[in-house]
Amino acid sequence: MYKKTAxxxxxxxxxxxxxxxxxxVPLPIPVPGVKLGLxxxxxxxxxxxxxxxxxxxxxxxxxxxxxxxxxxxxxxxYSLAGAVISMALMYxxxxxxxxxxxxxxxxxxVGHNTAQILTAMAVTGIVKLIDYLPxxxxxxxxxxxxxxxxxxxxxxxxxxxxxxxxxx
Amino acid sequence: MKKWDYILIASLTIISVVWIIIILRGQxxxxxxxxxxxDKVIYTALxxxxxxxxxxxxxxxNNLVIKDGEAYIDDANCKGLDCVRMGHISRDGxxxxxxPHSVIVTVESDKDNxxxxxxx
Ligand SMILES: [Zn+2]
Numbered sequence: 001m002y003k004k005t006a007x008x009x010x011x012x013x014x015x016x017x018x019x020x021x022x023x024x025v026p027l028p029i030p031v032p033g034v035k036l037g038l039x040x041x042x043x044x045x046x047x048x049x050x051x052x053x054x055x056x057x058x059x060x061x062x063x064x065x066x067x068x069x070x071x072x073x074x075x076x077x078y079s080l081a082g083a084v085i086s087m088a089l090m091y092x093x094x095x096x097x098x099x100x101x102x103x104x105x106x107x108x109x110v111g112h113n114t115a116q117i118l119t120a121m122a123v124t125g126i127v128k129l130i131d132y133l134p135x136x137x138x139x140x141x142x143x144x145x146x147x148x149x150x151x152x153x154x155x156x157x158x159x160x161x162x163x164x165x166x167x168x
Numbered sequence: 169m170k171k172w173d174y175i176l177i178a179s180l181t182i183i184s185v186v187w188i189i190i191i192l193r194g195q196x197x198x199x200x201x202x203x204x205x206x207d208k209v210i211y212t213a214l215x216x217x218x219x220x221x222x223x224x225x226x227x228x229x230n231n232l233v234i235k236d237g238e239a240y241i242d243d244a245n246c247k248g249l250d251c252v253r254m255g256h257i258s259r260d261g262x263x264x265x266x267x268p269h270s271v272i273v274t275v276e277s278d279k280d281n282x283x284x285x286x287x288x
Contacts, residue, residue: 074267096172103173110180125207126272128261134187141180 004050012058012065015042019066023075034120034136037082037112041147044090044105048155052091059083078119085115101151106144113140198260198275201239203232206270215239215258215275228269239273240264 018039039062047055063083067076089111093099099107113136121129203211203223213219215237223230230244230251238256241264251266257275264273 093172098170098172099176100170100173102169103176106173106177106180124265124267124272126263126265128263131191134184134191137180137184141177141184145177 008046008050008054008058011042011046012061015039015058015062016065016069018042019062019079020069023066023070034113034116034132035078035082036139036143037086037109037116038143038147040086040105040108040112040143041150043083043087044101044108044147044151045154045158047090047094047104048101048151049158052087052094056083056087059087074123077123078116081115081119082112086112100148101155102145102148105148105151106141109144109147110137110140113137113143195259195261196277197237197258198262199278200276201232201234202274202276204272204274207272223269223271225269230266230269230271232273239275241266241273244269 016039018041019035022035022038039059043055043059046058060083063076063079066079067073086108090104090108093104093107114133117129117133117136121127197215199215201213201215202209203213203221205223205225211221211223211232213221213234215234217234218236219234221232221234223232228245230241230246233240233242238258240256241251241254244251244266246266246268248268251264251269251271251273254264257264257273260275260277262275265271
């Protein structure tokens with residue numbers, strides 16, 4: 001139990017660092033507010049090691065801390081929309097067993113980016129921003145592939161450090 | 169990777185590429201540059217005449233440059249400078265948005281207005 005709490009804290013912390021780095025480094029596609037969603041690598045790993053409740057929880061902690069750190073209401077709306085849509089797509093694919101961690105993380109990244117564009121459209125009132133969506137879907141596929149591959153490398157290593165005991 | 173991974177990635181890629189091609193083919197170049205501050209039009213200029221315009225409210229500013237048939241923000245004092253990074257626009261419907269300053273620069277074609285004029 002204590003070990004699990006420590007691991008979840010570590011995941012949330014790492015996810016926050018990823019988001020922080022992302023907030024500093026600007027994207028080559030300059031749609032206001034849109035981020036790559038690299039923190040999803042921690043969310044995907046958490047989904048596969050502990051489950052959906054834990055993954056949602058660390059994502060929520062990350063978003064709250066991010067909003068407090070940057071004191072930016074926009075950042076909160078963008079991250080929240082990204083997190084909700086991304087998990088809404090990842091969870092059914094994860095449950096279906098027809099997809100590997102790579103398909104799941106691609107769906108998550110594409111969902112994250114789609115949510116960000118929809119949020120930008122809602123915030124600015126500019127419908128034309130939807131033209132950026134296909135570019136962001138492609139960038140989501142690439143991000144999702146990278147995250148999925150990293151997850152596939154890390155998961156067996158995590159299992160090695162006696163996850164069954166960590167879990168209990 | 170499983171079969172459905174490939175199907176998902178392939179279909180998303182195809183949809184995006186087709187979508188991008190449709191967007192690029194549908195764009196025609198615009199003629200007018202329209203600057204909106206808080207949803208109100210505050211400035212209009214022609215895209216084919218080089219000019220500069222300082223969008224200023226209090227301490228906030230964005231400097232709009234129109235040069236060689238393209239419009240862009242070359243300088244601003246907003247957080248993040250997203251508007252500067254949005255680069256050059258010249259096609260009908262393209263926009264530069266500065267969320268912190270509530271500024272929107274849009275390129276539009278004159279055609280819509282002409283049709284209105286003729287029908288009146
Ligand atoms: Zn700006």
